[in-house]
Amino acid sequence: MASLAPPDPQSPATRATLIAGGAGVLAALVVFLVLGDWRVAAAFLATAIVLGGAALAFRAARPAPLAPAPTIDWSVANALAAASADALAVTDRDGKLVCANRAYEKLFEGLPIPPNLPIDPAAAAALGTTGRAAWRDGESEATLTHGGAALDIGIVRAGDDMLVWRFARAADAGSAVDLDPLLGGKVGDRLASAGIMVASLTPQGRVRAANRVLRLRAMGQADAAIEGRDFARFLTTDSSGLLRFEREGAAGNPLRLLQVPVSAQDDAPLVVALLDEEESGLPAAIGSNVTAHVRALVSLLPFGMALVDREGRFVHMNDAFVRAAGIAAGPPPLYPGDLVVREDKGALADAIRRFSGGAAHSADMQVRLAGRPDEPIALTLAGARGLGEAAVLISLKETGQEGELKRQVAQAIKMQAVGQLAGGVAHDFNNILTAIIGHCDLMLMRHSPGDSDYDDIQQVRANSNRAAALTRQLLAFSRQQTLRPQTLQLPDIISEVSNLLTRLLGETVRLDVKHGRGIGAVRADPGQLEQVVVNLAVNARDAMLAKNPNGGGTLTIETLAITAAEVRRMDDDVLPIGDYSVLRVSDTGTGIPIEALSKIFEPFFTTKEIGKGTGLGLSTVYGIVKQSGGYIFAESPPGQGAVFTIYLPVHTATEAPVKPPPKPVRKADTWGTGTILLVEDEAMVRAVAERALTRQGYKVLTAEHGEAALDLLANCDRPDLLISDVVMPMMDGPTMVRHVRARYPDLPILFMSGYAEEQLRRSIDLDNVAFLPKPFSVQQLAEAARAALLTD
CATH class of the missing domain: 4.10.860 (DNA Excision Repair, Uvrb; Chain A)
Incomplete structure (x- = not known):
């Protein structure tokens, strides 16, 4: 008891x-x-x-009252944690976060409680095991990868109730960012006292940091701002192959350049050291007779540089030269001629022989690389002296991105020129088709369905309408068609057209539709966007059936959202940074030959057999996408099908109220009375329109251009309606209308044109103006005239 x-x-x-x-x-x-x-x-x-x-x-027997728990002051612990450069956190027995410093919050983008960190689940589980070992043994260590960098983790038990977690960048992470303040501080001064000049450089050869003695020797001042400068410009090589500071000239001490390995990462900064050495007259040779510091200097240059001996063989080439020349992994080429096409081998060998024999001047020459025969590049050759076996310097600028940008710009200019040509051709065809369709309509008024000529006239009219559809495709390519944009969602468009696609693809082709999340609304013409999907699907079907007539394939349509940050990481020179809704159409067909990729969007270009394609499907797609403010890219990975990716900018503005379309005029209402002034420069269109309007009961006055119309109005009474072409010689339609409106402000106007309304909107943006696109039928002209008179 x-x-x-x-x-x-x-x-x-x-x-x-x-x-x-x-x-x-x-x-x-x-x-x-x-x-x-x-x-x-x-x-x-x-x-x-x-x-x-x-x-x-x-x-x-009554228990004594509990004393209040003492309040722990964590201010000292927080101050110590904040003073540490490593990420620190403290947790208690209950797994609660007691304190953490800013480095921890920045590293993990918040204050998660270890071991439940935003890392790989397997790494989080391993970290939990390490924490339990620290509770048991007093301390424990681990290593994990976060954000592409290795982290050393040390966990220490403090007393019986706390764990201290320390996250530090691993020693092999290779970040020279931490070296920069050291090189510019006391560590750099200690190296200087030992006669070592040291600097850290970007992969492009620009100075990140340097100690004081290097600043003094290179720039003349120990505190000079050297950051961001091209390191190679501070150095020069004399005729004996000795390396010196450019500022000190031939009187300066010769230097030995050493590259200090810091990290194996490709994008890690470089650390170089310069040592004074006694001038011996000849540089020390390593391997071949090319000095080590010259090799190091060539390796640091941001542009492609190679050294060639008197026999025309490569002695040394830097990484930039390897990239620019497209040298694949494997044994390096022995001669420069191995890099170029057969036609350029002789000229390059002759130039190298000439400069190795003592030519004093440098020269540029155009060659074509064997890996890129369609893209000429410039080589610069110069004779080298005092470099041992090296007799010729060859420099080659890396043109990968620059060449791609040039090709894209050239392609855009070509497409713009072809688009203008297509628009002009479509305009002229529309005038011709207007006359053909109009005369067919007039003849059909005199023939009944039982007449022998009736079917022939109908056939001519049907073929004219087919030609009119082709001209609309040309206008679509040239971005001159009339669009009716609306705010819409890409998944809705795909849903609307899915049933049609199923019938078009047939039973042997499977349709796979995938929709992403967070897709923003776009502004486009829904009918035209459906036309884009249908054209791409039909081309994909033909490609898959050509590859496998019996088995078909799979057509995949995807919609997804791309943020501005993702576009920025893509680093594309054509696609502006912004938020996009993306439509991607891919197939399992034959793909697109690489030589045809740059031509597939051109009108009348097709890879199909003769008679199986007009060559306007993809050009129509291109025009619709571009006119909608979007971008389209085509890819064809080797051995795979084609992939078309369409980027449409996300539309964030509020939807403007849509004006209701004008009430259609019934056929019985097309008859009318009054005077119409018809202005048209094409005689055949003017004749058809005059006859059509006269048959509807109107009195028609005609003029061949704007000046003739003004002269006619000066000698006649006010007309009831003015019908005019937009683009005419002498004086165009809008200019003429402004003169007419000065005299008759309320006169109704009906413009007609073979160009699209959107293209002309700025010039015809006047009050009480209607628009009739060419080609039109007699019935459409009569209805438009009657509607314009009713709005008066």
Whole structure:
């Protein structure tokens, strides 16, 4: 049985119990004196003793009140954590985060509680095991990768209730960013005292940091701003092949250049050291007779440089030269002629022989690399002296991105020129087709369906309408067609056209549709966008059936969202940075030959057999996408099908109210009365329109251009309607209308043109103006004229 502790005589409860006991004894004594009965007095005394004992027992049995938990001051711990360059965090036994420094918050983009960090689940599980080992053993270590960098993790148990987590960049992470302040500070000064000049460089050869003695020797001032300068420009090589500071000239001490390996990462900065050495007259040779510092200097140059001996063989080439020449992995080429096409081998060999024989001047020459025969590049050759076996320097600028940009710009210029040509051709065809369709309509008015000529006229009209559809495709390519843009979602467009695609693809081709999340709305013409999908799907179907007539293939249509940050990481020279909704159409067909990729969007270019394609499908797609403000790219990975990716900018503006279309005019309402002034420079169109309007009951006055129309109006009464072409010689339609409106402000105007309305909108943006696109039928002209008169 557990014993109770004796009561504390100083406690208030004990004192109260003693007072109660004394009062009981006093009460018993009074009772005895008054009553004279000792038995009653004894009962009073016993009752007081029992009550006092019960109070003492209750007090002893009741647990003592808990003292309030002491408040821990973490200000010192927080200050220590903030002073550390490593990421630090402290957790308690319950797994709660007690404190963490800013380096920890920045590293993990917040304050997650270890081991539940935003890392790979397997790495998080391993980190939890390491934490449990630290609780057991007092400390533990681990290594994980986060954000592409290796981190050393040290976990230490503090007391019995805390774990301290330390996250430090691994020693092999290769980040020379931490070396920069060291080289420019005390470490750099200690190296200088040992005669070592040291600097860290970007992969392109520009200075990141340097110690004071290198700044002094290279620029003349120990505190000069050297950051960002081209390191190679501070050095020069004399006729003996010795390396010196450019600023010191031939009187300066010769230098030995050493490259210090810091990291194996391709994009890691370089650390170079310069040492003064005694001039011996000849540089020390390593391998061949090319000095080590010349090799190092050539390797540091940001442009492609190679050294060639007198026999025409490569002695050394830097990484930039390897990249620019497109040298694949494997044995390097032995001669420069191995890099170029057969036609250029002789000229290059002759130039190298001439400069190795002592030619004093440098020269440029155009050659074509064997890996890129369609892209001429410039080589610069110069004679070299004092470099041992090296007799010729060859420099080659890396033209990968620059060449690609040039090709894209050239392609854009070509497409723009072809588009203008296509638009002009379409305009002229529209005038011709207007006359053909109009004459067919007029002849059909005189022939009934039973006549022998009726079917022939209908056939001519049908073929003219087919030709009109082709001209609309040309206008689409030249971005001159009339669009009716709306705010819409790409998945909705795909859903609308899916049933049609299923019928077009047939049973042997499978349609696979995938939609991403967070796709923004775009602004485009839904009908034209559906035409884009259909054209791409039909081309994909033909390519898959050509590859496998019996088995077909799979057509995949994807929609996804691309943010501005993702576009920035793509580093594309054509695609502007912004948010895009993307439509990607890919197939499992034959693909597109690489020589045809740059031509597939041109009108009338097709890879199909003769008679199986007009060559306008992809050109129409290109025009619709570009007119909608988007971008389209075609790819054809080797051995795979074609991939078309369309980027449409996300539309964020509020939708403007759409004006209701004009009420259509019924056939019975096309008859009318009044005077119409018809202005058209094409005689055949003018004749058809005049006859059509006269048959509808109008009096028609005609003029061949704007000036003739103004002369006619000066000598006649006000007409009821003015119908005019837009583009005309002498004076165009809008200019003429402004002169007419000065005299008749309320005169209704009906413009007609073979160009698209959107292309002309700026010039014809006038009040009370209607537009009729060519080609049109007699019925369409009559309805448009009647509608324009009704709006007056």
